[in-house]
Amino acid sequence: MVSLMIPSPPPLAWHRFPHRCQKRTPPASSRHYSPGNRPPPPPPRPPPLSLHTSVPQESRTAQLKLASSAWWSVEWSGMAAAAVAAAMVVVVMVSSLPGGVEAKTTIEPCTGSDSCSALLGYTLYADMKVSEVAALFGTDSAALLAANALDFGAPGAAHRILPMGLFVRVPTRCSCTDGVRKSVSVRYAARPADTLATVADGVFAGLASADQIRNANALASADPDAPLDPGQKLVVPLPCVCFNSSDNNLPAVYLSYVVQVGDTVPAIAASYETTVTDVMNVNAMGSPIAAPGDILAIPLPACTSAFPKSASDHGLIVANGTYALTAGNCVQCSCGPGNLNLYCTPASLTGSCPSMQCSNGNVLLGNVSARSTSAGCNVSSCSYGGFVNGTITTLLSTGLQSRCPGPHQFPELTEPPTTVNHDSTFLPPLSAPGPAEAGGAIPPPNSGSPSVQGGSFTLPKVSTANGPAGSVSEAPWMNKPHQILSSFILCLLLLYSQM
Template identity: 50%
Template sequence: MPPKTTTTTFITTVLLLLTVTSVTPKSTIEPCSTNNSCTALLGYTLYTDLKLSELANLFQTDPINILSINSIDVSQSDVVSHILPSQLFLKIPITCSCVDGIRKSVSTRYKTRPSDTLSSIADVVYGGLVSADQIKEANEIDDPNVLDVGMSLVVPLQCACFNGTDNNMPVVYMAYVVRPVDTLAGIAVRFKTTVTDVMVVNGLGGGDDVEDGDILAIPLSACASNFPRHAFDYALSVPSGGYAVIANHCVQCSCTPGSRLYCQPASMSVSCSSMQCKRSNLMLGNVTVQQSSAGCNVTSCDYGGFVNGTIITTLSSSLQPRCPGPQQVPQLIAPPIVVSPDMVSAPPTPASPDMVPAPAPSPFQLSGAPIDSLPGSVVPSTSSSLVFPPSANGPSGTSSRACTLVNPLSSFSLAMVLVLFLKVMFPFL
């Protein structure tokens, strides 16, 4: 029979573990001191079935840009009304600005609905990409428990630019919310980068690991343009595996093998200005080759930017050692109607064969969820004015960790169940 003191000590230890505070989400913050902006990405998982137009409205971005960056075919009829399935993981393009010395996007606004709370908006609707405290601060809300229906809230979403480079190579940065099953190695493999790069970008030490709710800046390899500064799409950078639809939806550009930006007429282009190169029969994206004893003469009609509403095309010729093959562009997929394992943010948890998945809750149902039933996500305030210039060899950010209390009610309930169980097992207590 175990000594009473030993059992009592065990119970006390368990109770302490259930009621102590836990260290939760850390986030990567990029200090800044200039007014320039960049196109960044958000890694977002749909919390319910949403029309493409609803998703675009959630982030105030172009629905065609959402599809193209994820290599989803935009040419299908009525694609904006297509319903995207719950739990689908997508990259969402946003404009990342410098506000109060911190990189973030402030172009997103959310209109409150009945039963919304700051926590449900932050943790459910926006998937932990922002915290309730950040929304409260950005909107100068005195009482977070009182939200009028129809309020227009600024949603300050985390993002990063880091000069659009990583190890002197062009990249686009994506804010990614870590899921319970994620590891640094798994994240690196999924997004075709390295553990070292993820650690350096996010200021992680050798002993650091990622936890559920952490927000990491993930460098995605990209192709950078060299359009003139006066072009509307100056400094365009397209991540590998996706497209950018530009010039009033007339041109689509992708990152081909060899990190070369390749642009061609968009599949949905209508009423577009001429895309034929002057003094040539070649159209935008066309290439001719002619083998010679000295090599291969290659002539191409390239995109030169969108200037004053006009598509600029340039004819270029070069002598190459060998003739190039056909352009290899990312494969387009049909707008998804179901979620396959490779379309979610993390590997799904194995389920029993006889388990039937429950239908996705509606936005109204989720918005009305009580605070203590939602996952916690508290990230540092973004009002800091500290500025640290990025290093010459890559990004330099700060990784901050904030604390939140474990739900005391749920902890108490678990403790009572444990005590009752031990009372039955050890009646001498």
């Protein structure tokens, strides 16, 4: 018995940086065709008809028409059969490719026990309340809204429902664990029908892989699609970097961004007002190419603090155009838009807060007193110095400036969005999840996903349907090569059967 074996190509791999971890999926096995199921060869072409004959002109004309008809019929049959055979070979080649593309994550080696502020780029897999998103990542609802310049002081803000597909920044602490930077503060309780794959690619939108969750919880090697025990507690390691909270010697906070289908490095860089070169340098990329599922560290300009190490908010850093809450939500600090100087004022989100008045003066935290004189402008200001042992530290500074400062400009706060823009090819978002289910049920296949186009922090036209391999959201039909090839072959077979 003779068989035709088409070998599997070698697994795809990037060889560009020793600190790029990869989520590998073994290649599928090769396919074999036996003589019994091998695609039929095209029928033999008839010998060409001679046009040099002594028959009468009428017969010659009829013969020419017959010859032309026969030739085109046989030619088309041969082409159709050849196309079918070629398409079947392509199917074998596609089937033998690796089952998933290797996803790469930029990691930062570290020593010690220090940590830094970082951001996680997260795309909602369902309609979720602000409090549900915050609980999923173990953060505060007001802090989540502040990191996205959403109105955290609005009544009932924590109960606002955010639409499926919305891209948000989630604040987190990036610590040094096992010699690398990562966030290990997230705990997740498995729900019925959860698997490692759905938790990684669905619930956490590709920020973690099934293998990473398995290793973090010392689970036995098993099928990532095997159901988890309901209520099973899982540690979910999430990617983050610090890089000394600087980029090109300027203050920066780093966002972990999961590359989506259709993304390009130039588009990502432009969306976050940085350069391709900067993104490549930060992520040690040999070329400006990123695959869906890769996680890139994106530097964002930020305002830094100089609080003492004894302060619980030591190392506070705020991305440009956003806010951060500290001192038990009693103080709000903003960055920009006029400059990159941290500016803190009372938040008034809670009824009981320590005194926020500067000593030896009548100036409250964040207030500036200016008095014009013939020599210039006497300026007194009360600034925030950190939260130390339950006390809000304030610093009073006075000085003579050439001119009196104008009113401070704050980053604009917007209402939490209730909808996202949809392309005509996508279905509307799911309904809000039930209060008993954090985050609601994972959308079933073919439920559709929106095309996100939110505020300035949102990449335009990013679809969660085009997530990493194994995502619970179904990708658009045109993104499935097996379905395309199968339909193409079916059409050819039907066409060939009519010959």
